[in-house]
Structure formats: C-alpha cells, structure tokens
Amino acid sequence: MHNFKPHYPHSTPPKPGELMAVAEGVYWLRMPLPFQLDHINLWLLEEDDGWTIVDTGLASEETTDLWLQICTLIDTDKPVKRVIGTHMHPDHIGLAAWLCRRTGAELWMSRADYQQCRVLYEEGNSEAPAEAVQFYQAAGFSESELDHYRARFGGFSKMIRGMPRSYRRIKEGDHFSINNRQWQVITGEGHSPEHACLLCPELNIFISGDQLLPTISSNVSVWPTEPHANPLQDWLNSCRRLQPLLPKDVLTLPSHGLPFIGGAQRLQQLVQTHEDDLQKIYQRCAEPLRVVDLFPLIFKSTITHQTQIFAAGESYAHLHCLMARGLVCVDADSAGVNWYRRA
Numbered sequence: 597m598h599n600f601k602p603h604y605p606h607s608t609p610p611k612p613g614e615l616m617a618v619a620e621g622v623y624w625l626r627m628p629l630p631f632q633l634d635h636i637n638l639w640l641l642e643e644d645d646g647w648t649i650v651d652t653g654l655a656s657e658e659t660t661d662l663w664l665q666i667c668t669l670i671d672t673d674k675p676v677k678r679v680i681g682t683h684m685h686p687d688h689i690g691l692a693a694w695l696c697r698r699t700g701a702e703l704w705m706s707r708a709d710y711q712q713c714r715v716l717y718e719e720g721n722s723e724a725p726a727e728a729v730q731f732y733q734a735a736g737f738s739e740s741e742l743d744h745y746r747a748r749f750g751g752f753s754k755m756i757r758g759m760p761r762s763y764r765r766i767k768e769g770d771h772f773s774i775n776n777r778q779w780q781v782i783t784g785e786g787h788s789p790e791h792a793c794l795l796c797p798e799l800n801i802f803i804s805g806d807q808l809l810p811t812i813s814s815n816v817s818v819w820p821t822e823p824h825a826n827p828l829q830d831w832l833n834s835c836r837r838l839q840p841l842l843p844k845d846v847l848t849l850p851s852h853g854l855p856f857i858g859g860a861q862r863l864q865q866l867v868q869t870h871e872d873d874l875q876k877i878y879q880r881c882a883e884p885l886r887v888v889d890l891f892p893l894i895f896k897s898t899i900t901h902q903t904q905i906f907a908a909g910e911s912y913a914h915l916h917c918l919m920a921r922g923l924v925c926v927d928a929d930s931a932g933v934n935w936y937r938r939a
C-alpha cells in the first residue's frame with residue numbers, strides 16, 4: 597500500500613483564468629497561492645438555470661482579477677445560486693464574502709467551520725493571547741520564535757476579505773440536487789472542525805476539498821484555542837469512515853494536485869503513513885522529548901517562521917494521539933516546557 601500511485605486522467609491543469617471540463621457540467625479552475633503550496637483547485641457546477649461555485653481562493657488582487665476573467669467565460673445570464681465552502685481555511689473561503697456580495701449567492705458551509713472562521717476572522721486585530729503564547733512556549737519555542745508568533749498573529753484574517761454574516765448550513769447526510777443529479781454531503785474531522793466533501797454518485801465525482809489529497813498529507817494540527825484536542829484520531833476515524841463510501845473508480849477532485857482515481861487506496865495509504873509516524877514517535881519517546889524535537893520527523897517541508905505553527909500543531913497532534921492511546925505521558929519542567937516520554 598505504501599507504493600500505491602493514484603491514476604491521473606488529466607495530466608495538465610487549467611491555466612490561471614481558464615476553465616476545464618472534468619465531467620458533464622463540472623469545471624475545474626485553479627488559483628495561485630503565495631506559499632510553498634502554490635495553487636488551489638476550485639470547481640464550478642453548471643445548471644440549466646444557474647451556477648454553483650465550490651471554494652473561492654485566497655483574498656488577493658490576483659485571485660480577484662482571475663475571478664473577473666472567469667466571469668467573462670461563463671454564461672452570466674444565469675445567476676450564481678450558491679458558493680459552497682468545503683472548509684474554513686483562507687485559501688478556500690478567502691473571497692466568499694466578495695463573491696456572495698457580487699453575485700447575490702448564498703454561502704453554504706458546515707456550522708462548525710463557519711463559526712470557527714468567524715471567530716478567527718474577528719480576532720484578527722487583537723494581540724496574541726497569553727494562552728496561545730504559553731501553548732507554543734510549552735512546545736519548546738525559543739524567545740525569538742515566540743516573538744515571530746506574536747508578530748504574525750492575526751495573519752488568518754488578512755487572507756480573508758470578510759465573511760458573510762449569514763449562511764446556509766450543510767451537514768453530514770444532506771442531499772441537494774443540481775440538474776436533477778443528487779449530491780451528497782460527507783463530512784470529516786481533523787483537518788478542520790467539520791470539513792464538507794461532496795459526492796455525486798451519478799457523475800461518479802467526489803469533491804474532496806483537503807480531506808483527501810493525492811500526493812501531500814493534509815495538515816492535522818492542535819491549535820491553542822483547544823490545546824488538549826486529539827485531531828489526529830478524529831482524522832484517522834474520518835479516513836476509515838470515508839473509505840467504504842467511495843466507489844472504486846470514482847474521480848476524486850482534490851483542492852491541491854490533480855484529479856485522481858484510487859481514493860479509497862489513497863485513504864488507506866494516508867492512515868498507514870500516520871500510524872507508521874506514531875510508531876516512530878513512540879520509539880523516540882524512550883528518551884524524554886519536546887514538541888519541537890519532533891519537527892524533522894513529522895514535518896516534511898522546510899520550517900520557516902510562517903510554517904512553525906503548523907509543525908508544532910502536527911507534532912502536538914501525534915503526541916496527543918499517543919497519549920489518548922495510553923502510550924505516552926507528559927511532564928512540564930520548571931520553565932513550563934512539556935517533555936513527553938513513554939508511559
């Protein structure tokens with residue numbers, strides 16, 4: 597299973613500002629991201645009497661201009677009926693308010709992700725709370741790393757251009773119809789609180805958001821607002837639950853990378869990789885270690901001031917999962933730094 601390689605029916609993605617049909621009435625578009633992860637895939641669903649936009653891209657001039665370009669390509673005599681946000685992250689929801697305002701569309705989102713996004717957006721202008729600084733200090737951040745955290749605090753809300761003040765809730769098990777075809781909402785946890793995926797059995801299409809990606813592993817992090825969370829177990833449970841729901845030959849449309857076939861095997865591979873990492877960390881915990889000591893093992897990309905909170909979040913997530921399984925315990929030293937060791 598480690599060697600599993602997905603099959604990619606479309607080898608070349610659409611260029612920025614272009615649309616590519618991937619199924620009847622389902623269009624793929626890409627927006628740039630100014631990160632190591634340099635793009636996001638968005639989807640447009642066409643009906644006889646309107647459009648549905650799935651995810652919006654980051655709030656930036658570049659993305660806004662590309663949306664204006666896209667609007668010249670589609671039949672805008674038909675209204676945009678809804679903007680569906682798969683989850684609360686800025687690359688997915690950054691322009692939701694702008695698009696909804698421009699088009700008169702409703703925002704459809706899960707309740708937990710909508711509310712969490714509103715909270716994070718609205719705390720953007722405040723200072724880093726003491727609880728959050730303590731959380732990263734306990735992870736083993738140095739003073740200069742903590743200073744960078746304080747300086748960057750509120751970055752989330754700068755990547756979002758407002759949030760609609762009302763929305764329509766979508767939840768696990770919901771169905772809705774687009775062109776007389778049923779789309780089913782399947783939610784997952786771990787990457788975000790209540791991530792929504794969309795399955796259309798008739799088209800054999802699965803819009804997976806960040807819940808299932810072909811080449812990279814989605815970030816699964818503990819955050820300072822809920823410092824005792826165990827998102828990795830939530831994530832593993834979600835992967836196992838999703839696996840039997842996916843038809844074998846379903847075309848998965850992920851938010852990053854290329855559309856692919858082999859979603860169920862890929863889920864199995866992701867679970868296996870995390871379980872292997874948990875095993876390695878358990879071995880390493882023969883000697884007491886801190887959250888930051890796990891960065892090279894857990895976090896595959898380069899660690900910068902921008903990514904240090906993701907590395908900490910993922911390391912915490914693995915340690916909390918091992919603690920919930922009764923395999924690892926923790927002691928804080930006199931400086932408030934956590935040291936983890938085998939139970």
Ligand SMILES: [Zn+2]
Pocket residue numbers: 683685787788806
């Ligand atoms: Zn995400």
